[in-house]
Amino acid sequence: MTETRPDLIRWALIAAAIVALIAAYALLPVQDWAEAFRRWLGGLGAAGWVAFIVIYAVATLCLVPGSLLTIAGGLAFGLWAFPLVLVGATLGAGISFLAGRYLVRDRVADRIDRNDRLRAIDGAIADDGWKVVGLLRLSPAIPFSLQNWALGATRVAFWPYLLATFFGIMPGTLLYVWIASLGAGGGDGGPLRWVFFAVGIAATLAVTVLVGRKARAKLAEKGLSEA
Incomplete structure (x- = not known):
């Protein structure tokens, strides 16, 4: 209980x-x-681009849902919002990751070290960090802003994390920006929306299998059962 x-x-x-x-x-x-x-x-003209990137980065750090700003950017800048969101989201993800690493990691490290299963999962993420991060970015299972802080508490390296984030958020970002840019015309994204949704579900399953398999392997190496 x-x-x-x-x-x-x-x-x-x-x-x-x-x-x-x-x-x-x-x-x-x-x-x-x-x-x-x-x-x-x-x-704001061109200055609005810089303002949007800064606002997006700060909002990401503060756990504001990125989809809201992505849609707003698509309405304001059309498809030009795509690179702006990529830069703002990646910048915010990097800052959040570092904040999570230096503000949260020490607090949870002792708990991870005392729990064999948590330690195995942490090791699995460290070994295949860029794969896990990339799949998580494609997956709708965990909100983007929460992922940044949570991954900062793991042992995944910073630069693989940042690169996997940049490329991993491209499909979802393009989808939201495109739908927002069509908003004035009443479009809803059509079949492409369902394609990206299917990719997200597949990524959710893939990241679960990948991390679970690596964690079980690490437990087996230590002679630990899954019970």
Whole structure:
């Protein structure tokens, strides 16, 4: 019971947050705010590009859902938002990773070292860091901003992490930017949306299998059972 209660509390908080977001979208002028943000960025001209990158990086660090800013960027800059989002998201991911490494890693390191299974998973991520990061970026299983902090607490190296992030977020970024750029015409992305969705699901399964297999191998090396 002591193990399940924190989980129940955690899921209750997540559910409450989701309900709050839905209520905020329904009751608050969210679309008007997004349009005002779009007009403001567009009015800045070239300086709006730099402002957008900085805002995106800071928002990523603060765990703001990246999809919201990606869509706003697509509305403001059209397909030109694609490289801007890539730079802003990668910059924010790098800062969040370093913050997670130096603010969180030390706090969880002792717990990882005391738990054979957690240590095995951490080692699996360290061994195949760029693969795991790349698959996670394609996967919708964990929000992008949370991934950055969480991966900072693992032993994955910084530069492989950053490169895998840059290339891994390309498909999803292109999808959101493209749909947003078509927003004025009422498009919804068509079949391509489902293609990217299928890729995301496949990536979720792949990252689960990869990390699980590597973790089991490390446990087996130490003569530990999975029970």
